[in-house]
Amino acid sequence: MMTPQIAVFLVLAAVTVAGAVSLILQRHPIHSALSLIVVMVALAGLYLLQGAEFVAAVQIIVYAGAIMVLFVFVIMLLNAGEEERTNVSRLARYVGVPLGIVFLVEVAYWIGRATAHLGSAPPEMVSTRDLSSLLFREYVFPFELTSFLILIALLGALVLARREDSD
Amino acid sequence: MVPTSYFLVLSAVLFGLGVIAFIFKRNILTIFMSIELMLNAVNLAFVSFSRLLGQLQGQVFVFFVIVVAAAEAAVGLAIIILIHRNRGTLDVENVDSLKD
The missing domain is CATH 1.20.5 (Single alpha-helices involved in coiled-coils or other helix-helix interfaces)
Incomplete structure (x- = not known):
């Protein structure tokens, strides 16, 4: 059953995860900062979906506004360039990355299973x-x-x- | 309504991605951003539980977390500016004087 709320949640969740992955993959810090702003705006949408208007507004104003502007200022002030590619050890690349992904999926799966009985929140705002x-x-x-x-x-x-x- | 477990899974995924970014990134600014990402993931869990239990304390906590994150960003970025001024680099691989 695909209610409109679940559709909105899935879109916002996809945007959040895509922003977070982009934060990891981007090499230039200013691109990472912009990805993080995308994550924060999508999270504000998720707060709105849960009826937390005040938190959503504070998220946009303080996080996406003030804190990220501070980050962008410092990136420009220090003239931060791209990250240098250092040769990671073979072990880190071929064992560490898959293990990290497996760990992530595992934790998400078990949290999902352990909290599945909670159901959805009562509708009153x-x-x-x-x-x-x-x-x-x-x-x-x-x-x-x-x-x-x-x-x-x-x-x-x-x-x-x-x-x-x-x- | 959306089941609460969906929000909690998303929160766990975001926190995990924050940890991965914290470990893999070399630029100290990006490492700092991944800390903010982890704080955001925790805030999402707070709001979800606050909504599920019908108690507002969770949202008050989110407010305090955001305030502390703002203070942390101000001090942390000042420290990053100092590191850049003293060492001329933002790469954490080169900030290793505690090693010797």
Whole structure:
């Protein structure tokens, strides 16, 4: 039974996995960054499919917007070129890659089997209003702590990236 | 509706691809991006369970994970700029002074 939701899920999942594979296969970091942006936008679509509008919006604004722009800035600033091809050992190429793929398929298969009995989520939607009241009542202290964390990270980044000879 | 196990399988696949990218890539920027990919996979599992159990705590956690990822990206990229300034390379194969 192929409901429209499942069709949308399959399309978005294919885009996500294709983006992630492209992140691995691309040699230039800017191409990898663009692949990662594709993954994040498709993930935002998956969040929307699950009725998590706030998380989807934050995903687009913070992840695909702010964080990836930071990545692209640094790639351009450092003028990062293509990865050099180094000769990987034969063992890594002919044993490591298939083993990695087998491991990936195995984990996905067993997680799928172990969670198949969960069924699908109940149809009622949770609203952003409930989320905000939870965030600003029960989790208000962690929320304030994150602003402190951001401030410390900002100062740390500033101190780290400052040129020593400028003062 | 879509069964929750579909989302969890996708999350596992994305996390695995993130691990593979982390191991195989040589550019430190791409390695950093694969960490972001793994964080995204975990966020997808959080949202799926939050939806399945009808509890919003999972989405609150996703919000905190995104905030921490932003802080991590700022500090990590500053460190990458420092490595590039001091060593003139982004290849992790050449950043091996702890080896000697």
